Amino acid sequence: MPPQLLPASAAAFAPRATSVNVVLSSKVEPWLTQTLKRINRVKRPLNSVPQHQRCLTETLSSPSAIWTLTSIMLQKLPEAELRKDPNPLVEALFNYQLVHVEAYIVHVDMVLRNEVAYKLTPDSIESLIEYHKEVHCVDIAANTYDWSEKEIQVKKLHEEFIQAINKFVFRAHVSALEGLEEEGAGELLCGKSEEVKNNIMGLFLPLLPPPPRIIDVVRPPPLLPSSPAGANWWTQSTTQVSVRAPVDSWRVLPSSPSTTSSSTDTSTLWANIGLNEIQLPSPTPSFSQPYSTASLYYSAPQVSAPIPSLPLPSMLAQQPCGISVGYGGFGWDSRFQDYPTIM
Structure with a gap:
């Protein structure tokens, strides 16, 4: 890109120069010749490039x-002071004004950039400020x-904004000179x-x-298993998991090898013995549990819950209550043969 050649008069806060900088090419365009002949009241010779340059420079200076x-x-006025009226025409007349932004030409280049440079007049700059x-x-x-x-x-x-509006220079193509009028x-x-x-309007920036x-919010550190608070948390969760649902111990069969034979022998005995002749132990063994209807419903025990150790039939043989403990306990009495058979 060729350098932007602007005269000193185009700088911010610079006064208007007495002469405009005009640079023409070695061949003058026909439209420029027609424009200069149209605006000049006095007929001037326009037969060469220097004559065109002199005429254009004097006209623009x-x-x-x-x-415009x-x-x-x-x-x-500011928005808080604007007049309110039901007639929009009255509001427009009292609240708004039409500002004509005027400028003068500081530079004409028809060789490198083919442009015309405009700088705002002091009156327009003052109105905008x-x-x-x-x-x-x-x-x-x-x-x-x-x-x-x-x-x-x-x-x-x-x-x-004051600096920007004073530096404002508008560049247009040289064809803009076709809008040139008299003087x-x-x-x-x-x-x-x-x-x-x-x-x-792009220079009117918002605030x-x-x-x-x-605000930095101080948050507590996360609870991790390795921290003391985390260890307490894991302990509580483990305790909750280890609690199991109540299960009637009489529904659990003993793990004695003689379970099959004992259950087979006692089936005949229970068929011949009446319920009224069954004697309950006194006092009730500590391992017996009262009958509960909760056993009628299946409740799956927790997997991690330990299975309590149950007494074996051999351990129950030492009780003095005989076979009557079979209804309220967990095992069978090995001395059931000593009892007389009831027909």
Whole structure:
């Protein structure tokens, strides 16, 4: 890309130069010749490149050579002070104003970049600065929450706008000179006015408040099995798992090898003995449990629950109560043959 060649008059806060910098190519375009002949009241010879350059330079350097780049509708007052009226036409007349953004040409290049450079006039710059201070800054300050450096940020934003609007230079193609009028005035054509409007309105930046502070929340460390608290947790869970549902011990068969033979022999005895002749031990053995209807329903014991050790039939043989313990206990009396048979 070729370098951007701009004169010193295009710098920020620089006054307007008495002469415009015009650079033409070795061959003049026909449309430029027709434009210069149209705007000049006095007929001037335009037979060479130097004649075109001299005529264009004198025309654009005239104090009356002011171009209207765009027109922007701006508020007269902040939003809190706007007039409310049921008639929208009355509101528009009292609350808004049409600002014409004017500029003058500081540079014409038809060799490298084929562009025309415009710089805003002091009056247009002053109007935009006043609107930014009196309306834009007031609105953005009212629409954001307060913090300690709010006023400082608003002033800084306004100072940055002053610098940006004074540095603003709009570049257009050299074909924009077709809109040249008498005495060097002119107006942008082909929709360039909308582009200027968007570029200028892009300089009105919003006020960005600082993000809210994030409060650090101190959270306790996670409970791990290796920590003391975690060890207590695992102990509690193990205790809960080890609790088993109550199971009637009379439903559990003894693991004695003589279970089959004892149950076979006693089946005949139970058939011949009446229920009234059965004697209960006194006192009741400590390992006997009362009858409960909970045994009618199946309850699956916990897998991790240990199986209690049950007394074997040989252990029950030492009880003096005989076979009567078979109904309330867990084993069979080995001395059932000593009892007389009841027919």
